[in-house]
Amino acid sequence: MEYVFDLHKIMLSKQLVLVYEGEFTQDITKSVLSMAERNLESVGEEEGIKRKVFNVMVECLQNICKHTDIVINEQYTKDNAIFIIGKDKGDYNIISGNSIQKKNIPGLTDKLNLINSLDKDGLKSLYKEIISNTELSDKGGAGLGFVDMARKSGQKLVFSFHDVDEESAFFILKVIIGKDKEKLAI
Template sequence: MKYIYDLHRIMIQEDLILVYEGEFTQEITKSVLSMTERNMESMGEESSIKRKVFNVMVECLQNICKHAEEAIEDAPNSAIFIVGKRDEEYVITSGNPIRNDKIALLSAKLDQINGLDKEGLKNLYKEIIRNTELSEKGGAGLGFVDMARKSGQKLEYDFHPVTEKTSFFSLQTRVSRMAGMEA
């Protein structure tokens, strides 16, 4: 039972306010968003900050659901979603299995987004909207662009090999809690 204490201690040390690991469904996604929203309201967080955090959370959760819908036969259909709160920022982290054949394209999209400034992100967003037929599943990288725009920060990411066919994709976005830091 010591692992419960260890987990609790780590959550306090890392300022984690929400951790969910498992299968993600629309109902679970709604619950995660609702719990975080209530938590932020109880802490008296500013509306503009809540909107940014909520937007980033929605994009992360949609990304998890998108990849969960893709059958990955040799990987568990399990993902993780974490929200942490520090003095100056919220840290939204997600992780999910992804097929290795998608890593190069995903890395290229994320590197392109991270290489742009505020104006470049705005232009890329408009370009994707104009030139891409978006399906319900997305896939054009619009969500990542939106996360970078709303957070005003680079998107941190990593791929950890799991099997010959899959890796675990981790994504972290930071949203400043400082007033007047509109992205």
């Protein structure tokens, strides 16, 4: 049972407020949101931060629902995504991890690098350009999730890809919501 103790220690040292692993559906999204909301409520978090965390959570969770690729692997399937909320010196880290097909890595990397290269006004223009020129995709997305997360965060999106097997990778995204107003105004 040592691993339980170890896992718990990691959760405490990393100040993980919420960890969920498994299948992601709209119903689970709603449950995770309400759990996180209660948690932020109970620690008396300020309204502005709560709203930003909530918004980014919604986009993160719905991204997992819509964009996790079907990967044929013993350990990683569509139902093995992870969602974490952690704290770091008063900042909130909203982290998602899900499996994707390796062929989707370049497109995803380009999209995220473009977003990270833009300042506040650049992100606003990109948002307006996408919203005025695109229709909802078959999966029901507007293609605005990452841009919106970057805008709500005011900081760069942190992401990485990890090898699963020849065909597939695990995509991790971290969005930081900080209390520092100056940081938010980048």
